[in-house]
Amino acid sequence: MSEKRKFNSIKRIVVKVGTSSVAHPTGKLNLFQIESLVRQLADLHNQGQEVLLVTSGAIGTGVGRLGLTARPKTIPGKQAAAAVGQGILMHIYEKFFSEYGVTSGQVLLTREDFSDRRRFLNARNALHAMLQYGVIPVINENDTVAVDEIKLGENDTLSALVASLVDAELLILLSDIEGLYTADPRKDPGARLIPEVKEIDNEIEALAGGAGSKMGTGGMTTKIQAAKIAAHSGVYTVLAHSGEKDIIRRIAAGEQVGTVFWPLANKLENKKQWIAYSSAVCGKILVDEGAATALARQGKSLLPSGITGLEGAFEMGNTVIITGPDGKEIGRGITNYSSAEINLIKGAQTRDIARVLGYKDYDEVVHRNNLVLDL
Numbered sequence: 001m002s003e004k005r006k007f008n009s010i011k012r013i014v015v016k017v018g019t020s021s022v023a024h025p026t027g028k029l030n031l032f033q034i035e036s037l038v039r040q041l042a043d044l045h046n047q048g049q050e051v052l053l054v055t056s057g058a059i060g061t062g063v064g065r066l067g068l069t070a071r072p073k074t075i076p077g078k079q080a081a082a083a084v085g086q087g088i089l090m091h092i093y094e095k096f097f098s099e100y101g102v103t104s105g106q107v108l109l110t111r112e113d114f115s116d117r118r119r120f121l122n123a124r125n126a127l128h129a130m131l132q133y134g135v136i137p138v139i140n141e142n143d144t145v146a147v148d149e150i151k152l153g154e155n156d157t158l159s160a161l162v163a164s165l166v167d168a169e170l171l172i173l174l175s176d177i178e179g180l181y182t183a184d185p186r187k188d189p190g191a192r193l194i195p196e197v198k199e200i201d202n203e204i205e206a207l208a209g210g211a212g213s214k215m216g217t218g219g220m221t222t223k224i225q226a227a228k229i230a231a232h233s234g235v236y237t238v239l240a241h242s243g244e245k246d247i248i249r250r251i252a253a254g255e256q257v258g259t260v261f262w263p264l265a266n267k268l269e270n271k272k273q274w275i276a277y278s279s280a281v282c283g284k285i286l287v288d289e290g291a292a293t294a295l296a297r298q299g300k301s302l303l304p305s306g307i308t309g310l311e312g313a314f315e316m317g318n319t320v321i322i323t324g325p326d327g328k329e330i331g332r333g334i335t336n337y338s339s340a341e342i343n344l345i346k347g348a349q350t351r352d353i354a355r356v357l358g359y360k361d362y363d364e365v366v367h368r369n370n371l372v373l374d375l
């Protein structure tokens with residue numbers, strides 16, 4: 001028996017709609033669907049809930065308006081399509097929200113708005129201010145300026161990062177599928193819907209296949225990753241079909257539709273959420289067995305004596321991955337020393353740091369307060 005979902009006391013909700021939900025396969029907007037989504041969001045807003053919308057569809061809509069037969073392969077082609085499509089998309093959202101008496105505002109984010117701590121805090125302040133003014137933020141990746149190498153590229157991850165950024169309690173991922181199935185139902189007619197996921201383990205991750213249509217990009221893999229980020233941030237995720245009648249209203253009322261992913265009982269504190277999922281990884285520190293055990297099992301900080309090597313060039317304050325002798329990630333954290341400094345002090349005792357470097361700002365290379373394990 002699945003437990004009753006107690007969503008009625010939830011104050012802040014992030015809703016994500018995929019390309020397949022806002023655009024027809026022709027690349028033209030699915031106006032019926034968009035209007036229905038907007039009506040439900042406006043109604044939640046009228047009930048006093050704070051709602052943020054993350055919407056895909058800029059590139060798909062641009063492709064339709066430009067009369068192209070497929071998504072452009074080149075970066076400038078995608079950027080141009082997004083510039084055209086984002087305007088059309090926002091125009092329609094603004095029109096429908098206004099008709100329902102609600103003010104919306106466009107927010108276009110890039111990966112750096114998450115990875116750079118100052119920009120991250122700026123984005124958080126801007127979104128909180130919008131919510132305070134009673135505005136529904138309509139969010140997408142800034143596809144026209146973000147080139148592929150630095151892009152998130154799909155909005156499942158973006159929506160989970162937004163949910164973590166604003167401390168939402170519920171993330172609703174709306175797609176062209178009823179929820180998570182035991183296999184991709186487009187390929188396996190015997191696949192069964194999984195109504196509830198308490199913990200996203202390897203078995204759950206292995207169920208995910210790629211995108212279901214030529215419009216979608218991430219498929220189920222990125223939705224499960226998004227649910228994982230949300231779970232670590234203390235946020236429920238519900239995955240459901242955007243075309244089902246009154247789907248948002250029903251989910252928010254706690255009805256058992258789609259697949260619900262439960263948040264972890266021990267959510268990461270805000271700074272650790274940022275280290276784990278938003279900050280840019282700048283290098284790797286390799287540690288020996290003793291250090292691996294001390295970090296993973298004894299809650300210790302990383303000292304220079306356990307470090308055997310490193311990869312990449314990084315500065316103090318950057319995020320680094322820490323790997324054990326088997327090459328597997330133990331965790332990631334913010335380093336107190338640069339790669340050049342660590343090269344000099346690796347393997348040394350803490351008392352020798354000052355002698356080797358000529359100064360000692362910290363005993364620990366990565367302090368446990370800035371370290372996230374078990375991702």
Ligand SMILES: Nc1ncnc2c1ncn2[C@@H]1O[C@H](COP(=O)(O)OP(=O)(O)O)[C@@H](O)[C@H]1O
Pocket residue numbers: 017018019020021174175176177179180181182183184185186207208209210211212213215216217218219220221
């Ligand atoms: N285990 C699974 N359960 C459900 N859907 C799956 C699974 N594996 C792969 N998929 C596919 O994921 C698709 C949804 O992802 P995607 O096409 O990226 O949609 P969106 O544009 O809404 O983000 C579904 O249509 C389905 O074909």
Ligand SMILES: N[C@@H](CCC(=O)OP(=O)(O)O)C(=O)O
Pocket residue numbers: 017018019020055056057058059060140141143153154155156215216217218219
């Ligand atoms: N930012 C992109 C989203 C890319 C995309 O297709 O995402 P999704 O449909 O959610 O898998 C856009 O607006 O086209």
